[in-house]
Amino acid sequence: MSFKKITIAGAGTLGSQIAFQAAFYGFTVSIWNPHPDRAIRRLNKVQKMYKQEMGITDSDVKRAMKNIVEITNDMEIATKNTEYVIESVPENLEIKGIFYQKMCQVLPKDVILASNSSTLVPSQLVKFVDRPEKFLHMHFANHIWKFNTSEIVGNEKTDKEVIDKVVEFAKEINMLPIVLKKEQSGYIMNSLSVPYLNAALGLWAKGVADPMTIDKDWMKATGSPMGPFMSLDAIGLRTTYAIFNAHAEDAAAKAIADKLKQMIDEGHYGIEAGEGFYKYPHPAYESADFLKV
Amino acid sequence: MSFKKITIAGAGTLGSQIAFQAAFYGFTVSIWNPHPDRAIRRLNKVQKMYKQEMGITDSDVKRAMKNIVEITNDMEIATKNTEYVIESVPENLEIKGIFYQKMCQVLPKDVILASNSSTLVPSQLVKFVDRPEKFLHMHFANHIWKFNTSEIVGNEKTDKEVIDKVVEFAKEINMLPIVLKKEQSGYIMNSLSVPYLNAALGLWAKGVADPMTIDKDWMKATGSPMGPFMSLDAIGLRTTYAIFNAHAEDAAAKAIADKLKQMIDEGHYGIEAGEGFYKYPHPAYESADFLKV
Structure with a gap:
């Protein structure tokens, strides 16, 4: 598998779906969220939707949830031993800027960092990040178990190997990787x-x-x-x-x-x-x- | 059936498809075309496409072609006993204008007249016509046997009964009628x-x-x-x-x-x-x- 452990930062509508999807496909997942209780409520909702729409069983849910090893508001704990962080915090440049500055202070330099932002482009966020060559966007659509695409695009400095690794990860969690050659507001689908x-x-x-x-x-x-x-x-x-x-x-x-x-x-x-x-x-x-x- | 006999005026790409579709569904059809030989070549092409894509047989084709009772460049002959004329002449305001003036000279006043124009709207063509209450647009998409919609829209004076009758006709030739409440360049689909x-x-x-x-x-x-x-x-x-x-x-x-x-x-x-x-x-x-x- 592409990553031994991944971290989802922000467990809102999409963050909680990404976390569950990755856990369902066998990845060890940690969740960072300022309010862990809200993350848990979101995950409960997501479980219901997977059961209803994907026909997965209670034991499938149990097995997936076992792979979610932490839900915490502590960044250091959430990112311990992680190899990939997907940011899915609120869609606001200032909030994301503060998040990246804090995250980069605790995150080891070799960890890949991606944004799930739907409205911002990499050149707007890369300035908050200390590792442009390991920073990219990986964008999911709502109801990811059904509309299973990941739009993937780097900034000007992103390493090709980083893109390749994230493409591999996308496939491993059953997402069709859609790689953009340059950034585009709204990616392709929007x-x-x-x-x-x-x-x-x-x-x-x-x-x-x-x-x-x-x-x-x-x-x-x-x-x-x-x-x-x-x-x-x-x-x-x-x-x-x-x-x-x-x-x-x-x-x-x-x-x-x-x-x-x-x-x-x-x-x-x-x-x-x-x-x-x-x-x-x-x-x-x-x-x-x-x-x- | 809505009409005892219909006339297709202009047997280009779409005109020939409309003629064959109506004949296939049992309507008596006449074709007016300035060059009858070209209309025949077009119909031969259309027959091949129906056979390939719809899986109809040679005897289906024969039966349909029997319903095409005239292919002529004479407007009076083409419109004899007709109850509905669909114009599908080249997509040019001047050509269509000349066509409607000539057609209205020979066409009995009670015959319904429709344009298949894809780029012009009813208000641009109605001025060439002597029967606004019996004039409307009925727009087909290329490969009508597969993309079987008819976008239907009147001008400001079109009788409601005329719209209703053309809707009935659309259904009888297996087209889903899509009725617009007011004219729109490009209709809905485009x-x-x-x-x-x-x-x-x-x-x-x-x-x-x-x-x-x-x-x-x-x-x-x-x-x-x-x-x-x-x-x-x-x-x-x-x-x-x-x-x-x-x-x-x-x-x-x-x-x-x-x-x-x-x-x-x-x-x-x-x-x-x-x-x-x-x-x-x-x-x-x-x-x-x-x-x-």
């Missing part, structure tokens, strides 16, 4: 999906067609199992609203934000609310004749 | 796919990642059977180049056009050339382990 989701929201806000019609057209014409509004229900409309509202000086963005706001005010903000563009737990698109002519 | 394909081409032109990596990331993350570069190979790189070259004053568009030009100059312009981003007839994505971790 660079493609954001303009596509924007276009779908624009058609809806302009009243060209309703969400279900748009989804059906896309699915039938591309063979995809999902349309844009199903993805938006999964992402959650509150997250989507925040993005468009931040650009409300643009009339098209404001029109989208206003329509989303109305849905959110009615409590229909996506799958987690039980209703968004579709009603859950049995959305129309699960019906066998959703795409029937 | 409004979504153009920004998505642009983004993919931008990542490639900027050197962020190679086409196969981008396709894999999209497919794994969305469950879609196709990535953007597979779609581009199907569309053809010469068509794509023409679009980006027309906006070459924009540096990003020019960078994409330049890279496409290079591939076209090497003869690698898509599936029809045997090579594009992938090599055909056995492209890498057909391999069982294309998405293997």
Whole structure:
């Protein structure tokens, strides 16, 4: 295996999934989190999702959890004997900057360090790090057991062997490694999906067609199992609203934000609310004749 | 059935597919084309594709072709006893304008008239027509037997009954009707796919990642059977180049056009050339382990 022990720093939505995925695939994992109790609650949630969606058993969970050897708010303990640290602390440049400065003070110089940041690029974070040649980004998508890609990209100084080793690790935890040749805001997946989701929201806000019609057209014409509004229900409309509202000086963005706001005010903000563009737990698109002519 | 007889005006790539699809589903079809011999050659090609991709037999073809009762360059003959005319003449406002003026001179006032235009909207064409309440757009995608959607949209005056009748017809020829509430350049499908394909081409032109990596990331993350570069190979790189070259004053568009030009100059312009981003007839994505971790 690529690493004898790895450390996940920050056990939020994604950090807890990465920790469990690695432990499930046999890695010895330690978790650093400022609030260990919250990390434990997150891990419990993750276990439930793996059982429901992956059909793993209680004994699979037990075996995986045995590999999580520490959950601590002490960086020195969390990083003891570690060979790879994946940072997944809140998505904020200042918070990440403080984290890296503290982490580099305790972390042996030969340990590889990766960020799971979804919105920042390596050149923004590498300045906080004392080992640019051992620093890179390894980006996971939510629900990593299902959407199992890892977008991997270095900074200008990252050693090729470091990239190769992380690619090997990705495969060992059943992630398809997607290596970028240079940094890109949004990596590949968000660079493609954001303009596509924007276009779908624009058609809806302009009243060209309703969400279900748009989804059906896309699915039938591309063979995809999902349309844009199903993805938006999964992402959650509150997250989507925040993005468009931040650009409300643009009339098209404001029109989208206003329509989303109305849905959110009615409590229909996506799958987690039980209703968004579709009603859950049995959305129309699960019906066998959703795409029937 | 919705119509006793229909007329396809213009038997190019799509017109010939619409004619065959309607005839295959039992409609009596006449074809108007300025060059009947070319229409026949197109229909022969279409027959081959249906046999190859849909597995229909020679006797199915024979039965369908019996329903195509005229192929003529005479508008009066082509429209005799017809109840519905679908225009699929070249994608040019002037050509379409002349066509509609001539067609309306011979066509009885109660006949419904639709345009299959992919780039023009109803408000641009309705001014050439003497029956706005019976005029609408019915837009098909290339390879209609597989990508079986019909995007349907009226102009401001189109009768609701006319829309309903064309929706019924769409279903009868096995097309999923996608009804737009108002006109939209690119309808729904192109409004979504153009920004998505642009983004993919931008990542490639900027050197962020190679086409196969981008396709894999999209497919794994969305469950879609196709990535953007597979779609581009199907569309053809010469068509794509023409679009980006027309906006070459924009540096990003020019960078994409330049890279496409290079591939076209090497003869690698898509599936029809045997090579594009992938090599055909056995492209890498057909391999069982294309998405293997």
